[in-house]
Amino acid sequence: MFTDAQLAQYEEQGAVTIDSPFTTEQLDRAEAAWDRLKKNGDEPYEDPDYIEVIQHPYFEEVAKKLLRAQAVHLWWGLAPHERASAKPPYANSRDQWASGCHVDIQATLEDFEATPRRMRAELWFWLNDVPTHRGAMRILPGSHRSIMEHWSRVLQPEHKAQLPRVHGLRPAPVPENAAAFPEYIPDMGVPPWTEREPIPVVARRGQILVLCSAGLHSAWQNEDTVPRKAMGTSWVATGVPCGLPKNQRDAVMAFLPKLRSKLRSERAHIVPDNFDWLFESNYQPKWAETFLPS
Ligand SMILES: [Fe+2]
Numbered sequence: 001m002f003t004d005a006q007l008a009q010y011e012e013q014g015a016v017t018i019d020s021p022f023t024t025e026q027l028d029r030a031e032a033a034w035d036r037l038k039k040n041g042d043e044p045y046e047d048p049d050y051i052e053v054i055q056h057p058y059f060e061e062v063a064k065k066l067l068r069a070q071a072v073h074l075w076w077g078l079a080p081h082e083r084a085s086a087k088p089p090y091a092n093s094r095d096q097w098a099s100g101c102h103v104d105i106q107a108t109l110e111d112f113e114a115t116p117r118r119m120r121a122e123l124w125f126w127l128n129d130v131p132t133h134r135g136a137m138r139i140l141p142g143s144h145r146s147i148m149e150h151w152s153r154v155l156q157p158e159h160k161a162q163l164p165r166v167h168g169l170r171p172a173p174v175p176e177n178a179a180a181f182p183e184y185i186p187d188m189g190v191p192p193w194t195e196r197e198p199i200p201v202v203a204r205r206g207q208i209l210v211l212c213s214a215g216l217h218s219a220w221q222n223e224d225t226v227p228r229k230a231m232g233t234s235w236v237a238t239g240v241p242c243g244l245p246k247n248q249r250d251a252v253m254a255f256l257p258k259l260r261s262k263l264r265s266e267r268a269h270i271v272p273d274n275f276d277w278l279f280e281s282n283y284q285p286k287w288a289e290t291f292l293p294s
Helices: 004-013 024-040 048-054 056-067 093-100 108-114 144-154 245-260 265-270
Strands: 015-018 072-077 081-083 105-106 119-127 165-169 209-213 226-236 242-244 276-282
Touching: 004 015, 004 056, 024 048, 048 119, 048 226, 048 245, 056 072, 056 119, 056 209, 056 226, 056 276, 072 265, 105 144, 105 226, 108 276, 242 245
Parallel strands: 165 242, 242 276
Antiparallel strands: 015 209, 072 226, 081 226, 105 165, 119 209, 119 226
16 A cells, blocks of 8 residues: 555655555554543553554564564554634734744664665554644655755764654754754755745544654644644664664663563564664764854
8 A cells, every 4th residue: 555656656646545454443543542541541551442453463574564674563642632612813824834843853864765664664653633734744855855854965984873762853943942952954956945935734533644854854833623633653663773762772771672572472573672773862062064154
C-alpha cells in the first residue's frame, strides 16, 4: 500500500500521507484506547489495544521500505498525541508559521540518501479525520532537502559523524532563552523561511503521515471543537547510530524495555534489546558551524 510514487514524494517533499490496512473496527478500538489513555493518564504500554496498534506489522513494513533497510526497529514509541481545541481568538497563519516553524532532526543529504537511509522514519497514525481547521500540521515541502544540503556544506567531518540526531532548530530570530540559542537555520533564498507559505497536512482517519522532520514544519492551532488524535512511532534502520538529547534518551531507555515486555514474542524484535545504537547528543557543546554569521 506504500507505493514507489509515494516514496518518491517523501524524498522530494519530505512528507507523504498514505493509506493503512486498519479496518473501521480496529480504528474504533484504537481510538477508544487513545481516549482512555488521555482520560486516565496511564502509561501507553499498559493498554492492550494501544499495543495492538504499535505492533501491527504494517508500520514496520513501511519503515523498511522508507529506510531502504532489511531490518528496522523503533527509535521512539510516542505516547498518544493530542492537538487540543484552542480558544479563539486564533493567531493568523503568518504569525503561527513564523513563531512555530522548526526542524527536529539534523542530518546531511548524504545521510538521507544512504542505503540504509540514516534518518528517522516518523509515522503519524491518525485516529480521527484531520481537516485543515482541526490543527492540521503545516509543512514546507522540499525544505528538508535544502536544509540537509546546508548541513552537508557547512558541518565539520567530526560533526557529520554524529548524525542523524534529534536537534530542534528554527530560523532566526531564536529567542535567547531557547536551548538552541544561538544556533539557527539560515535563510536560503527569498522569501525568508518564516515568510513562506506552508501547506496543511490533511488526512482521513486511518491514514498515516510519513514525515521527515529534518524539514520545516509547525504545530497549528486547532479551531475545531474536537481534538486531533494521533498515535505515532518512529523507526530507524538496524545498525544506524542515532543521537538524542539526554532527557529524551533517558526516556526512550526507560520506555522501550517496558513496551518490549508487552509485545507478542513474534513482534518483540521491533524493540531493540540494547541501546548501543543510541548515543547522547546535547545542545552543549555547541557546534560553531550552526551559528555562522549570515
Ligand atoms: Fe516538530
